[in-house]
Amino acid sequence: MEKQEAFSHWKQQSLRKADVSKKGSVDEDIEETVRLINQQERYFTTSSCSGRVIMINETLDSSIIQKQNCSWLFVTHQLCKPDDVFAALKNATGDVVLKFEPFVLHVQCHKLEDAQILHGVAINSGFRNSGITVGKKGKIIMAVRSTHGLEVPLTQNGKCLVSQEYIEFLVQTANRKMEENKRRITRFHSCLLKALQKGDCAHDAPSKEQAPSCVYVRRRKRKDRSRKSNCSSSEEEHSDSEPELTLLNDP
Amino acid sequence: MEKQEAFSHWKQQSLRKADVSKKGSVDEDIEETVRLINQQERYFTTSSCSGRVIMINETLDSSIIQKQNCSWLFVTHQLCKPDDVFAALKNATGDVVLKFEPFVLHVQCHKLEDAQILHGVAINSGFRNSGITVGKKGKIIMAVRSTHGLEVPLTQNGKCLVSQEYIEFLVQTANRKMEENKRRITRFHSCLLKALQKGDCAHDAPSKEQAPSCVYVRRRKRKDRSRKSNCSSSEEEHSDSEPELTLLNDP
Structure with missing residues (x-):
């Protein structure tokens, strides 16, 4: 099979597969971007998350390696409220950690040059930990990753260690990061459109959207x-x- | 100039350059690994940090984009003590954040295959956010990155928002992560030795060290x-x- 043909086959198979995530669909804030990428012959997305605030309850094993007993108390892909955190904390039984996790996207690319274009777009949009993986069988994945994070322990063995005031401040901080994350997603989309229109991917179906x-x-x-x-x-x-x-x- | 020759020239120039970091030298825990990599014809390190606990004091501008007024209150590449944190907090004037930042390493590679070998070593040692960057001029960098982190706000405008008990728990958590980080560095070194000895880089100078x-x-x-x-x-x-x-x- 031709290399291009093999890639197309791979893409079709991947896009036909059921979305195995709990949510079962792409996050709202990146739907358009995911669609734009999948419209290009030489790209397809393999995973994505627009960014989230998540509270995880870890029980039993305190070691970092074993994390079998870990459940989610709360998750949102939008801004959150202190009350969301207070409510979730009522269900704390172990060590609860609140995290802000920024936009993450994995895109399989036909050629290394295609991955390089996407990588440039990601870096220029502020996603500095982005990188390319080249598998032994030639599978090329570009991962969009940010350096932006927040990871805050809140309880130990179910006992809350922080004050209401602290949680309010923490929620403010997480929301500021979420807003910056959304600005970067917007930049990523604009820069991507621009890169595609520039003719870097001239052989792909042209997008009808306008790049700011x-x-x-x-x-x-x-x-x-x-x-x-x-x-x-x-x-x-x-x-x-x-x-x-x-x-x-x-x- | 031949491609191999150009790479060697690049390497010589880079290794001759003064270390521009505050510390001015490679961190103790990764000295051996950095030396091993630089012994190989096809690799040279461009930056590294063995992992650290750091406390940052951010003043003035609350926006995430502007971070001009940000100073370090404390940093260690080893385990830390609650007293270190209490002492540093005395100098808090703005928003203090305590972070654990894991091992990070950037290696320039001669060929993409060389980067793939290192990438495999990194992933198999637990550094899952590792990735390759290919510059427009063909500069290939492999970045070793972990998903492991901790980023905890402690003060707002100089006012401490957390209790002594919380800081003690936080230091425990940071130290656990530091220990796991060190275990992963050891794994990385062993796996690297093994990959090099396996003949993946048979054309490089063989290392005299033994791979477990x-x-x-x-x-x-x-x-x-x-x-x-x-x-x-x-x-x-x-x-x-x-x-x-x-x-x-x-x-």
């Missing part, structure tokens, strides 16, 4: 960034330094 | 994992589900 004009510029220079780092680093640093992006009008 | 026999097996099956996910996912899920690895003896 945008150029994103990293504001902080590498020199400044490396000055801040206390780790051996000449290339990239830990996630405490989010890239600073500014939206400029592209005349 | 090890095979790491993911214990949880994909089916089980996808059942847990509430996001559209047929491939990979969010970082709440660390891969479960078991060390088996390789006869």
Whole structure:
């Protein structure tokens, strides 16, 4: 089978498969982006999450490796309210952790060049931990990942260790991250449209959507960034330094 | 210039450069691994951090995008004590966040195959967010990244929002993660040695070190994992589900 044919076959099979997630469908905020990607001959998405606030209850085994007894107390893909957290905490029996997990997307790509285009779009939209995986059989996956997170223990053995005031502040923090996450998703979509229209994927079906004009510029220079780092680093640093992006009008 | 020659030149230049990090040297726990990688003709490290607990004080601008006024109150690459955190909190003037940041390593690779070998080693050692970046000029970087993290707000405008008991529990949690991180670094080193000795990089200078026999097996099956996910996912899920690895003896 031709390489292109094999990829198409793979894509058809993957898109026909039932969505195995609990929710059973793509998250609302990224539906359009997922659709746009799957419209391109050379791409198909294999997993996605628009970003979420989640509370996990871990019981029994305290080791990090074993996590068999872990249930969800609460999850939302939108902004959350302190009351959501208070209500969920009533069901705490073990160690509850509240997390904000940003947008994540996995896209299988036909060729390495196709993955490189998507990777550039992801990095320029602020998803700095994005990367490409090349399997032994030539399966190429581009993963969109952010450095943005929040992971906060709230209870120990069911006993709440934090105050109401703290939870209110935490919810504010999580919501600010969720809003920034949504802005980045919007950027990702715009930059993707632009990259596709630019002719990088000229052989794919053209999209009818319009790409807003945008150029994103990293504001902080590498020199400044490396000055801040206390780790051996000449290339990239830990996630405490989010890239600073500014939206400029592209005349 | 030949491609191999160009890469060697690049490597020499990079390794000759001064270490621009505050610390100015590679972290102790990964010195041996960094040395092993740099001994191979086809690899050189461009940045690294063995993992750290860090407390950051953010002042002035509350927006996530602007982080100009951010200073470090405390950092350690080893286990930490509650007293370290209490002492650092005395200098809090803004919003203090305590983070555990796991091992991170960036390696420039000669060919894509070389990056694939390292990527396999990273994934099999538990560093699931690892990925490859291919630049427009053909620069290939493999990034070792973990899904393991902790990011906990402690103060708002200099005012501490958490109790002593909570900080003690948090330090325990951070130290548990640090210990697991160190175990994964050891795995990474062993698996790397094994991959190099296996002849995957037979054309490189052979290492004199001995690789312990090890095979790491993911214990949880994909089916089980996808059942847990509430996001559209047929491939990979969010970082709440660390891969479960078991060390088996390789006869």
